[in-house]
Amino acid sequence: MSTLVKTMALAFNHGRLTVICALLGVLVLTSVFAPWIAPYGEAQVFPEPFAPWSPEHWLGTDQIGRDILTRLLYGTRNSILIALLATVLAFVIGGIFGLIAAILGGVLDQLLARLTDVLMAIPSLIFALMLLSIFGSTIWNLIVVIAVLESTRVFRLARSVSYGVVVQDYVEVARLRGERLPWIMLREVAPNITAPMLSEFGLRFCFVFLTIAALSFLGVGVQPPTADLGSMVRENANLIQFARFDLRAGITPLVPAIVIALITVSVNALVDWFLLSDGDTPNG
Amino acid sequence: MDNHAAAQNEIKPLVDMQGVVIEGFSNDRWTTIVDRVDLKVYPGEVLGLIGESGAGKSSLGLASMGYARAGCRISGGTILFEGQDLRAAGIKTLNRLRGNRMTYVAQSAAAAFNPAHRLIRQTIETSLVKRGWNGTKARRHAIKLFGTLRLPGAETIGSRFPHQVSGGQLQRVMTAMAMVPEPGLIVFDEPTTALDVTTQVEVLLSIKDAMRTLGSSAIYISHDLAVVSQMADRIKVLRHGKEVEEAETQEMINAPKEEYTRSLWAVRNIERNAKIGAEPRLTIENLTAYYGKFKALDNVSLTVPVGRTVSILGESGSGKSTLARCISGVVKDVEGQVTLAGKRLPLHLKNRNKEQLRHVQMIFQMADTALNPRQTVGQIILRPLRWFTGLPREKARRRMEELLSMVELDPSLASRYPEELSGGQKQRVCIARALAPEPEIMICDEVTSALDQLVQEDIIRLLNRVQEEMGTSYIFITHDVLAAKAISDEVIVMSKGRIVDRGSRDVVFSPPFEPYTEKLVKSVPEIDSGWLEQFRRS
Numbered sequence: 001m002s003t004l005v006k007t008m009a010l011a012f013n014h015g016r017l018t019v020i021c022a023l024l025g026v027l028v029l030t031s032v033f034a035p036w037i038a039p040y041g042e043a044q045v046f047p048e049p050f051a052p053w054s055p056e057h058w059l060g061t062d063q064i065g066r067d068i069l070t071r072l073l074y075g076t077r078n079s080i081l082i083a084l085l086a087t088v089l090a091f092v093i094g095g096i097f098g099l100i101a102a103i104l105g106g107v108l109d110q111l112l113a114r115l116t117d118v119l120m121a122i123p124s125l126i127f128a129l130m131l132l133s134i135f136g137s138t139i140w141n142l143i144v145v146i147a148v149l150e151s152t153r154v155f156r157l158a159r160s161v162s163y164g165v166v167v168q169d170y171v172e173v174a175r176l177r178g179e180r181l182p183w184i185m186l187r188e189v190a191p192n193i194t195a196p197m198l199s200e201f202g203l204r205f206c207f208v209f210l211t212i213a214a215l216s217f218l219g220v221g222v223q224p225p226t227a228d229l230g231s232m233v234r235e236n237a238n239l240i241q242f243a244r245f246d247l248r249a250g251i252t253p254l255v256p257a258i259v260i261a262l263i264t265v266s267v268n269a270l271v272d273w274f275l276l277s278d279g280d281t282p283n284g
Numbered sequence: 285m286d287n288h289a290a291a292q293n294e295i296k297p298l299v300d301m302q303g304v305v306i307e308g309f310s311n312d313r314w315t316t317i318v319d320r321v322d323l324k325v326y327p328g329e330v331l332g333l334i335g336e337s338g339a340g341k342s343s344l345g346l347a348s349m350g351y352a353r354a355g356c357r358i359s360g361g362t363i364l365f366e367g368q369d370l371r372a373a374g375i376k377t378l379n380r381l382r383g384n385r386m387t388y389v390a391q392s393a394a395a396a397f398n399p400a401h402r403l404i405r406q407t408i409e410t411s412l413v414k415r416g417w418n419g420t421k422a423r424r425h426a427i428k429l430f431g432t433l434r435l436p437g438a439e440t441i442g443s444r445f446p447h448q449v450s451g452g453q454l455q456r457v458m459t460a461m462a463m464v465p466e467p468g469l470i471v472f473d474e475p476t477t478a479l480d481v482t483t484q485v486e487v488l489l490s491i492k493d494a495m496r497t498l499g500s501s502a503i504y505i506s507h508d509l510a511v512v513s514q515m516a517d518r519i520k521v522l523r524h525g526k527e528v529e530e531a532e533t534q535e536m537i538n539a540p541k542e543e544y545t546r547s548l549w550a551v552r553n554i555e556r557n558a559k560i561g562a563e564p565r566l567t568i569e570n571l572t573a574y575y576g577k578f579k580a581l582d583n584v585s586l587t588v589p590v591g592r593t594v595s596i597l598g599e600s601g602s603g604k605s606t607l608a609r610c611i612s613g614v615v616k617d618v619e620g621q622v623t624l625a626g627k628r629l630p631l632h633l634k635n636r637n638k639e640q641l642r643h644v645q646m647i648f649q650m651a652d653t654a655l656n657p658r659q660t661v662g663q664i665i666l667r668p669l670r671w672f673t674g675l676p677r678e679k680a681r682r683r684m685e686e687l688l689s690m691v692e693l694d695p696s697l698a699s700r701y702p703e704e705l706s707g708g709q710k711q712r713v714c715i716a717r718a719l720a721p722e723p724e725i726m727i728c729d730e731v732t733s734a735l736d737q738l739v740q741e742d743i744i745r746l747l748n749r750v751q752e753e754m755g756t757s758y759i760f761i762t763h764d765v766l767a768a769k770a771i772s773d774e775v776i777v778m779s780k781g782r783i784v785d786r787g788s789r790d791v792v793f794s795p796p797f798e799p800y801t802e803k804l805v806k807s808v809p810e811i812d813s814g815w816l817e818q819f820r821r822s
Contacts, residue, residue, distance in 0.1 A: 029602065102353040112748070167656035168654075168656075169648045169650065169653045170653065170654055170655055172614070172646075173646070173648075173654060174632065175614070176613075176614070176633065176644075176645075176646060177641060177667075177671055177672075178633075178636070178638055178641045178666055178671075179671075187656075188656055191656075192657065192658055193657075201531075243718035252336055270641045278485070
């Protein structure tokens, strides 16, 4: 009986994994090949704004007459790319400082930790809004600001998991050998914290992705004419009002929102699976 | 003997296990831990279970209570307790028996107690629940047992919390906990392994007295032959989950049948002629170290001659590991003078140059944590080799393979990761790593204490041989009198941060003894069932 349940659970897990991977695969492929798949140019304008769904424009056109399907494909591509870059940068910054803090310890560790506490005390969305209004909403500013804010979380995790590693005798052996900081960081400690860091990467990516979507929705994120899922939701929000004439018009602004949801949910599910399979020990 | 056997035939065994098979789940499949072992315990009898780690002795001991650890299962055989089939019994029956008719004493008392509750409450808990005693009765009973187990202040010790008593006392409280419900069977799982040798002997004496008063049966599990021969009436030897042999204790000690048992008995017969006189290589003068306000080392001076081994012997808290850490330069608050080969060695790691770092190498107790799990054996040894000697890649590679052969490992292991090696192999890799820079001084910090006895012996032999070949000086830190005897030229005995005895090995370990050394030496159990009684009388 229990074996049957276990097999079913396993099959379900594998099935779920297949679905997640397929979904993420489609999303990644469409974003990579967006310029080839998309029927029109990213910022190509057609005479008729708010055109309904038609064979020419599968999802209609937006408020200035751009093809929504095209924008959706490019938007997915841009959003994923920007979020990915910001997350990677956040991990580089947070990871390096977290490792340094854990390895060197002492005053430096306390200083860095308290500094991140201060940064984390400020709600990051509002902080990002403020910084972007000051420095201007270019894509690079957006990436850097989000990366720096998210790096505080990465820093905390990297530091706390490294604490468990730096007290191991093999790190002491390296120290007794007179190894320099980069070796201890990259060769002795970093390889032993990859599992928690990898799963954190997935979660952070989701948060970054949502933050960027929120910022774009608020108008300080990705700027037109660059397509982006968050700003597409905002730009097409008015179409909701046409839902009583044509239901499809009401669905149009929901499509980018659904894509946002799909990406975050599937990345999350992937991380969950990863975490589960990592510490999997069945009881007999 | 025959009478005894005949008498046993008439008496029904309390525990009767037949063909027990226990399996554990690892790497996605079930592997056999205990393979068709029979076990009988008669009323009032203590059965000793002995074997190396992984022999399945703990699994078998727990199975006598009808229990399998998480990730394990009892998949074959019958287990009868007082005539009742435990494998067929439901959880209700088992719950009624466990903690009542059968109890368990774990190895680590510190991990087995709830730190948030007072000792007395935890001691009597099962008797209240399972026997339905009232609090006063159970408490009176527990206090009487505390007395039998010779706990200081038997009346009041129960009102303390687990962290307020010492390790040896906690182990005795746990024994009391197991004895309060007056069970038929107590399973002792390495109850003294984590204790210092002088504490161990006290705990053994008190357990033995209490068992005699109580008259229960027991299964006594240990890897230490000398301990088991004090406690058990009969001994069963296990290896790789299979029974090797079983006999009355006296018979087992005097005439073991199997080769494996004989090899266990013959452990620690390493002959080393203690050499004296050689020029000093490392000199330590007036070393004093603090942890905060606590003085961990008090004015310690010693000399390590070229190509000799100096053992630092002491119990936990004696400051012997602090001494090692001071020499390797990682203790912050330290004063004194260390001289290596005639030149002054800076006390702090960061002030030492590469040449100075090279000549002080360290081997640790836990080979598991001393090897980076993400580096291969080859990488682990190559790094210090190239770092200190600057050998070009190809030459370093050849030297690494030489080092592996030197520590009796196959050079093909170079591509393996530490988790693929056994405990003894890991410690050999650590030794090879420490040897790589050809150091003048090697500090061995309890390098044998986490290993099985046979492996310990191999490692000590290896260290002795390597010293002959390379002329390295060793500082051998240990709590184990026998290991110190097997490896040292000179011995230093430490207690509470001070040196209390020193001299050549033969002088320190033969009468007349210094008082503390005598206590240490005499507390080491001997493989002789009458030893504990002799110790009591002396």
